[in-house]
Amino acid sequence: MDVLVVPFLLLLKAILGLAIWIVIADVIINWLLIANVINPNNRFVIYLVETLSRISSIMLNPIRRYIPITVGTIDLSPVVLILILTFLENVFTRILIKFM
Secondary structure, three states, X not given: OHHHHHHHHHHHHHHHHHHHHHHHHHHHHHHHXXXXXXXXXXXXXXXXXXXXXXXXXXXXXXXXXXXXXXXXXXOOHHHHHHHXXXXXXXXXXXXXXHXX
């Protein structure tokens, strides 16, 4: 049983870590675009922004239904998502410790 459970939990933990970094990268890229630090007309930048926003919007849209933008234009949904993903990552780590 441990032969299947431990690698599966490690895979889930890695996917959650990757999801956290995708959300962080999306937020940083959007800040850089707003501040005109990077060129929004560059094809690579356009491709990167579209890819990151599509991936992160899949995770953020359910949270945005419950947490609307209420404080000016500040979007708190990435913070909530990162907290949820970190919590789940810690849960999987605790389960892994019990299996090992």
